[in-house]
Amino acid sequence: MKSYLPILFSLTILLATACNSARTISGEVNFISAPEPGTVLVSAGGYGPTKPQAISNAEANAFSTLIFKGIPGSQQQLPMLPDEATSRKQHSAYFDQFFKGGYKPFMMLSEAQSAYAAGRKGRKNITQRVKINVDALRRDLETNGITRKFGL
Amino acid sequence: MFRKHLFALLFLGLVYNAFAQDPKPATETPRSIQPSIMVIPFAKENQDMRKVLENDINLRVAVTKVKEGFDKRGFSTVDFVAKSKLVNNDKAMEMNNLSSLKQQIIELSGADIYVETEANVNRTDGGNSITVIVTAYDAFSGLSLANKVGNSPKFYTDNFEKLAEKAAESIIEDFLNTMQSKFDEIVKNGRIAALNITFSENATTDMDTEVGDTGKMFSELMEKWLEENTFKGYFHLQGVTATKMIVDELRLPFQDANGNNYRPTKFAAELRNYLKKMGFESTRDVQGSKIFITIN
Numbered sequence: 001m002k003s004y005l006p007i008l009f010s011l012t013i014l015l016a017t018a019c020n021s022a023r024t025i026s027g028e029v030n031f032i033s034a035p036e037p038g039t040v041l042v043s044a045g046g047y048g049p050t051k052p053q054a055i056s057n058a059e060a061n062a063f064s065t066l067i068f069k070g071i072p073g074s075q076q077q078l079p080m081l082p083d084e085a086t087s088r089k090q091h092s093a094y095f096d097q098f099f100k101g102g103y104k105p106f107m108m109l110s111e112a113q114s115a116y117a118a119g120r121k122g123r124k125n126i127t128q129r130v131k132i133n134v135d136a137l138r139r140d141l142e143t144n145g146i147t148r149k150f151g152l
Numbered sequence: 153m154f155r156k157h158l159f160a161l162l163f164l165g166l167v168y169n170a171f172a173q174d175p176k177p178a179t180e181t182p183r184s185i186q187p188s189i190m191v192i193p194f195a196k197e198n199q200d201m202r203k204v205l206e207n208d209i210n211l212r213v214a215v216t217k218v219k220e221g222f223d224k225r226g227f228s229t230v231d232f233v234a235k236s237k238l239v240n241n242d243k244a245m246e247m248n249n250l251s252s253l254k255q256q257i258i259e260l261s262g263a264d265i266y267v268e269t270e271a272n273v274n275r276t277d278g279g280n281s282i283t284v285i286v287t288a289y290d291a292f293s294g295l296s297l298a299n300k301v302g303n304s305p306k307f308y309t310d311n312f313e314k315l316a317e318k319a320a321e322s323i324i325e326d327f328l329n330t331m332q333s334k335f336d337e338i339v340k341n342g343r344i345a346a347l348n349i350t351f352s353e354n355a356t357t358d359m360d361t362e363v364g365d366t367g368k369m370f371s372e373l374m375e376k377w378l379e380e381n382t383f384k385g386y387f388h389l390q391g392v393t394a395t396k397m398i399v400d401e402l403r404l405p406f407q408d409a410n411g412n413n414y415r416p417t418k419f420a421a422e423l424r425n426y427l428k429k430m431g432f433e434s435t436r437d438v439q440g441s442k443i444f445i446t447i448n
Contacts, residue, residue: 135224
């Protein structure tokens with residue numbers, strides 16, 4: 001029995017680290033409105049074993065969708081960075097810091113739109129209303145060399 | 153034993169901090185030469201653009217909002233009113249052709265891209281609104297860069313200036329994002345240019361002349377050269393006659409081998425050098441991204 005313990009322990013650690021739902025990128029981001037010029041208000045779904053993690057996941061999804069996919073129905077239909085894989089790889093330091101909370105200065109509002117509850121597949125999720133300062137985000141991406149300024 | 157592990161951990165920590173660096177700040181690459189952009193009012197065939205703008209406050213609001221959009225992106229536009237003052241209206245009247253005034257202004261402005269803006273009032277029983285139409289064209293090739301239609305919400309109001317503002321605001325970001333995606337495509341796939349090759353009256357050659365021992369016609373040599381010297385061999389031949397070759401779209405590298413901006417004038421110079429090697433003298437005229445070569 002004792003000889004199996006290290007193997008069981010290692011397997012448990014392996015499985016726990018493999019199930020990293022914080023990185024889940026979901027397509028559940030929908031345009032609500034553009035309250036002021038240069039801003040966008042979206043509803044974003046997020047998953048997580050705890051409510052704070054689900055909220056962070058929802059916020060990260062909102063920014064990820066805006067930056068890499070675009071938000072249909074809004075003035076940001078086109079992604080700011082069309083090639084997500086290349087951009088994330090080339091600017092890994094920036095995006096690692098960004099999605100770990102570096103997006104907060106550009107987030108004007110984050111409030112719950114739904115309760116934190118189990119969804120269809122049993123995974124706990126929440127929907128947040130997230131308002132983003134798109135102009136400031138764009139300027140930050142330009143300043144850090146992630147995107148080019150307007151023009152050639 | 154414990155001390156040994158502690159020192160090892162401390163050493164590892166020091167080594168990690170020594171090598172862990174802040175992300176390098178983005179190095180600034182030299183700014184590419186930017187196209188000049190002019191926002192102009194939409195005018196019908198027999199209308200004076202400047203008079204149209206002066207007589208329509210809603211259009212002025214729409215044009216201003218479009219220019220403001222460019223300003224917010226840090227991009228300065230060419231002022232239409234300032235440029236139109238350079239064109240002598242009397243001269244245009246003497247020519248008895250007001251429709252050429254628009255073309256004169258565009259040509260004299262030196263703008264590479266013009267953004268045509270239109271504002272139309274809609275009065276209905278359910279409220280009033282304004283429709284703003286914004287279209288961006290390359291001034292020399294005519295290629296469309298972005299097109300958007302924006303509608304203000306309907307209100308029971310005669311404050312059409314405010315409605316024009318709302319209509320323009322509803323599309324300007326999307327419009328600029330679309331333009332930027334076209335610019336990104338240009339950076340990736342080359343600058344767009346156009347080329348016309350013609351012959352002077354005294355020329356003893358035309359497009360159908362067989363050149364030297366090559367066994368090829370002049371036009372065939374031109375096509376081969378274009379294949380080898382345009383970006384990724386991309387050019388579109390609109391048509392060839394005995395006296396003219398029209399390439400309505402070709403792609404030039406965005407930068408040369410040294411990382412400098414590759415201008416249409418450089419392309420024209422390279423073509424002239426090639427023609428000289430083949431024994432043909434020529435002159436060139438470059439207007440923006442449109443190249444005219446005349447074989448003598």
